[in-house]
Amino acid sequence: MTHDLKESFNADSPPAPAALAAKVRTLAPSMTRSMQRVAEAVAGDPAGCAALTVTGLAELTGTSEATVVRTARLLGYPGYRDLRLALAGLAAHQQSGRAPSVTADIAVDDPIADVVAKLAYDEQQTLADTAAGLDTVQLGAAVAAAATARRIDIYGVGASSLVGQDLAQKLARIGLIAHSHTDPHLAVTNAVQLRSGDVAIAITHSGSTVDVMEPLRVAFDRGATTVAITGRPDGPVTQYADHVLTTSTARESELRPAAMSSRTSQLLVVDCLFIGVAQRTYETAAPALAASYEALAHRHTPRPR
């Protein structure tokens, strides 16, 4: 599956009911300027845009019909007509559930209570977006591969390395052979050992972190089943991925680095992967979980009161 470029994601989800705002955010970086203007308008006011014709929306955004159609395509619809229908559906949706008013960015002078509320809300949003945007077919395939893998190598650097470690820890707990690699050199060194029947998982929000791409490429070339967990489903890392799991991207602000929401999103994906694997290996996973719990008991003071 060596797809690249724009055509790749036109193939996947034909319809896309909700989670449009999330999709817009994920795809925004791969859009051209004028397409971003259109996407922004659409995400900002679905109801309003649903009432517009191609020409209308083109005028509103100061672009051309062609650009509007292109944007619709990029978002996964066959054409503008279908995007418009989806927007109408979305509008009806929002109508029912009025959003709370903590959506604003976190400001420097926000009282601490607001920070808590906004952050919690944002992360909840990120979770919802991620769940909506996750391709369950890809996830299922990744789960199947991991559940039967001889060994699982995980690559991630920076903030993503923690996510990788988390996954490795959990998989190890249910008796699988899983390792997380942070050092790029060691990662490549290890990747060389992989072959068919092994699984390599790369975690990178940007989709273009060389330190993570390189070991994945090696694993891919060696015949291992490769999985990319990334916020950029069109990024270069997907070249070497048999299965791509997309994380969502929340808008970031000055005080809220992208790493924060991408981490939340990545963790959800990783958890889903883990649970999926645990389901498939239930016979061995359940006792292993119990055993590891037992083994740690003595590390706690006897009676917590």
Place this chain on the structure above:
Amino acid sequence: MTHDLKESFNADSPPAPAALAAKVRTLAPSMTRSMQRVAEAVAGDPAGCAALTVTGLAELTGTSEATVVRTARLLGYPGYRDLRLALAGLAAHQQSGRAPSVTADIAVDDPIADVVAKLAYDEQQTLADTAAGLDTVQLGAAVAAAATARRIDIYGVGASSLVGQDLAQKLARIGLIAHSHTDPHLAVTNAVQLRSGDVAIAITHSGSTVDVMEPLRVAFDRGATTVAITGRPDGPVTQYADHVLTTSTARESELRPAAMSSRTSQLLVVDCLFIGVAQRTYETAAPALAASYEALAHRHTPRPR
């Protein structure tokens, strides 16, 4: 609001959000035979009809385009196009109505899509609980201490160690001196160096992990400001904590270890702490964040497409 069914929708003429089936029934007598066929199809399967063009619907009902348009007009829309948009909205609505049963535990035989939904829902719940249960006064105090600390030491083992590392990474990014300790011996060794003006943070879900409590005790004795992030505000660790930040605990199931939801909760707390500190040190934090972003740019492949 006393009106019931039939009377209600005569009032709202221009749009007609729901109650389409009812409208069809009321207006049916005043329709001609072929129009009734169209109206019937529309009321029977809004979603399906939304996918059809005028011609398609005309064929389906064995009538002509003109009749379809007439029917749309009779139902109160300017034309078929608008009826179609309304249908799409209606369909989306119905869809959302059915799916409230994700609250159950994750079972071994749940399809992967359910796993995603349940997990996302659970984590969202955990976030809400955590935000609600977080003591902003304690948080504010912890933030104040951390923002002005000479150095910050963080203790966590197991799953919590990742949370500790995450916090340390982020604090370091905004120019603070923060370290996460995983090795209990090294943690204690380092804790001995602390004194008044330093901050020590212990992260333990159980509130009774000796490997984490011990360094915190040492730091406490040495006069450092100590913070405990724990799910058990009555646990032994709080003895040595000047400020206690409580994380929430979601119910766990066989397949979903406690570590999973506690991690989500801990991360939110840690994020709040971080943002709070970033706010208070904004002058230095903002440029530091920008600088660390710059420094990493070359680790990505130049042009993602």
Place this chain on the structure above:
DNA sequence: TCACCTTTGAAAGATATTTTCAACCGGGTT
């Protein structure tokens, strides 16, 4: 600067929707 690739919108081409209009139907009248 130039060559090359990307992005963009004007306009042509294709579809879908709306309107027009004549044929058709059914019932009442001579």
Place this chain on the structure above:
DNA sequence: AACCCGGTTGAAAATATCTTTCAAAGGTGA
């Protein structure tokens, strides 16, 4: 029964909307 007439219907023209094409504009690296 034959005829007329208002209402109903669909084929086809007219219009609006959407899609595609293509060349010019804009940017980037050598």
